[in-house]
Amino acid sequence: MKAAVDGQYANALKGLAGRTHSTVETIAIDAATVHVATPAAQKMPDRAYIDFHGGALVFGGGEACRAGAQMQADQHAVLCYGVDYRMPPEHPFPAAVEDGVSAYRHALERHGPKNIVVGGRSAGGNIAVATLLRARDEGLPLPAGLVLLSPQVDLTESGDSFATHQLIDVVLPGSLRSSNLLYANGADLAQPDVSPLFADLTGFPPTFLQSGTRDLFLSNTVRMHRALRRAGVSAELHVFEAMPHGGFGGATPEDRELQQEIVRFVERCWAD
Numbered sequence: 001m002k003a004a005v006d007g008q009y010a011n012a013l014k015g016l017a018g019r020t021h022s023t024v025e026t027i028a029i030d031a032a033t034v035h036v037a038t039p040a041a042q043k044m045p046d047r048a049y050i051d052f053h054g055g056a057l058v059f060g061g062g063e064a065c066r067a068g069a070q071m072q073a074d075q076h077a078v079l080c081y082g083v084d085y086r087m088p089p090e091h092p093f094p095a096a097v098e099d100g101v102s103a104y105r106h107a108l109e110r111h112g113p114k115n116i117v118v119g120g121r122s123a124g125g126n127i128a129v130a131t132l133l134r135a136r137d138e139g140l141p142l143p144a145g146l147v148l149l150s151p152q153v154d155l156t157e158s159g160d161s162f163a164t165h166q167l168i169d170v171v172l173p174g175s176l177r178s179s180n181l182l183y184a185n186g187a188d189l190a191q192p193d194v195s196p197l198f199a200d201l202t203g204f205p206p207t208f209l210q211s212g213t214r215d216l217f218l219s220n221t222v223r224m225h226r227a228l229r230r231a232g233v234s235a236e237l238h239v240f241e242a243m244p245h246g247g248f249g250g251a252t253p254e255d256r257e258l259q260q261e262i263v264r265f266v267e268r269c270w271a272d
Helices: 002-017 063-076 095-111 123-137 177-184 218-230 253-271
Strands: 023-029 032-038 048-052 079-084 116-121 145-149 207-212 235-240
Touching: 002 063, 023 063, 023 095, 032 063, 032 095, 048 063, 048 095, 048 123, 063 079, 063 253, 079 095, 095 116, 095 123, 116 123, 116 253, 123 145, 145 253, 207 218, 207 253, 218 235, 235 253
Parallel strands: 048 079, 048 116, 116 145, 145 207, 207 235
Antiparallel strands: 023 032, 032 079
């Protein structure tokens, strides 16, 4: 099942990406696999974007992750590290977070924290936040900004939209509890590094959050925004009308507006 879904995911993402212009090299960093994408027109060689892919914490690696890194490199015109983090069933928690920290350390050695922005979509939002929590606790400097697109930050699925948006979200029509349990591998779903919504977010960088009114993860995103604000973090929340999980497929005015907002936010993080 995982192999079949990964193939479908990769084909869909390649179709969404269209013709990418960046080149990509795959490297190993400790136990992590990282796809390093270099844009054809690299504006700022000292800057980098670290991308964590989605896929319910189980899917989305391999070719899909590689294509995603190229898309981000093209979009921001900077080097992108696409973290192909290890996943269950072979590698449950905390393998993905360990891979995230390895990739982040690698980027820090080459770019410095003020020249790095970290981003994650859906499950990748979970790994992105958990990575920065681990990095902060290890005394590493945090990046200039964080982009969370409909992040899967509450594996307990306690938010309101998990009840109200059942079958309304055409992309995620129901619970991901089986994947959550497979990922956690016996760990408490509410512990902060498994469900970062419940973590102490003090000291986090400026954060961009996005969801839609038909997104199963709307509550995840809204509550994460409030948690960041309570921790004193500068955070933007963008909720798009009628948008399901992951957007409308990349070709609509709303999708384009979202990409423009992300580019604006990332450029401002680097300018600050």
